[in-house]
Amino acid sequence: MLKLNNVSCKYGAVLALSNVSMEVPDGKIVTLLGANGAGKSTALKAVSGLLQPFRGSIDWNGQKIETASCKQIVQQGIVHCPEGRQIFPELTVLENLKLGRYARRDTKDVKRDFEQVLEYFPRLRDRLHQSGGTLSGGEQQMLAIGRALMGGPKLLLLDEPSLGLAPIVTKEIMKIIKTINQSGVSVLLVEQNARLALSVADYAYVLEVGHIVIEGPSETVKNNSQIQELYLGMG
Numbered sequence: 001m002l003k004l005n006n007v008s009c010k011y012g013a014v015l016a017l018s019n020v021s022m023e024v025p026d027g028k029i030v031t032l033l034g035a036n037g038a039g040k041s042t043a044l045k046a047v048s049g050l051l052q053p054f055r056g057s058i059d060w061n062g063q064k065i066e067t068a069s070c071k072q073i074v075q076q077g078i079v080h081c082p083e084g085r086q087i088f089p090e091l092t093v094l095e096n097l098k099l100g101r102y103a104r105r106d107t108k109d110v111k112r113d114f115e116q117v118l119e120y121f122p123r124l125r126d127r128l129h130q131s132g133g134t135l136s137g138g139e140q141q142m143l144a145i146g147r148a149l150m151g152g153p154k155l156l157l158l159d160e161p162s163l164g165l166a167p168i169v170t171k172e173i174m175k176i177i178k179t180i181n182q183s184g185v186s187v188l189l190v191e192q193n194a195r196l197a198l199s200v201a202d203y204a205y206v207l208e209v210g211h212i213v214i215e216g217p218s219e220t221v222k223n224n225s226q227i228q229e230l231y232l233g234m235g
């Protein structure tokens with residue numbers, strides 16, 4: 001279980017997260033919604049060690065991780081799949097995937113995870129020796145998720161996997177996220193597309209300028225009139 005307790009983060013003088021408390025129970029998909037600049041990516045960065053909170057604590061299975069390094073956090077089973085995919089365009093699909101296992105200690109499971117990734121994303125199998133930069137946007141997103149899975153996560157942090165993708169590709173990716181979750185991986189999903197995120201998540205938090213303003217089971221949040229008006233275009 002991941003737990004953020006009153007976490008606050010800033011960039012210089014800019015306060016990006018203020019007293020954020022949230023949980024991702026084992027085996028669940030939790031989504032973090034909000035407009036541009038609300039602080040969603042910042043929350044993921046705080047969890048994966050890219051940014052250290054100046055206040056509050058982050059617990060992972062009872063251990064405090066807010067001052068741990070990115071590498072230590074990956075080794076404890078939390079893997080961040082960043083916004084904008086950040087694949088290496090000059091490297092092949094295979095090389096990109098191999099990079100995902102860099103921090104692993106349990107190398108015996110790497111081969112199994114590699115086969116699992118190719119099962120989730122058969123399109124990557126057909127393109128293993130093609131450079132990452134020649135893939136379509138949807139395929140690059142699949143590669144980014146595949147690379148994260150090569151780190152052997154127990155918790156996957158996904159930042160806007162739908163960004164810039166056609167609705168049909170987005171649907172395909174969401175279906176795979178659900179399958180990954182059913183295999184036992186918890187997911188913290190950051191999305192601007194609230195409709196999509198609420199359709200796969202168990203629980204949702206809504207951030208507005210660094211504060212959590214609404215939280216609840218996805219079904220409840222979906223029926224909240226404020227959410228319908230502001231995030232689901234039903235006003």
Ligand code: ATP
Binds near residue numbers: 015034039040192
């Ligand atoms: P988006 O959906 O646009 O990615 P977000 O909800 O993920 O938005 P963040 O990227 O977490 O939002 O940004 C939260 C706030 O922190 C914003 O005001 C942003 O301008 C600021 N911010 C983010 N990164 C930096 C940085 N490296 N330096 C300074 N300010 C930053």
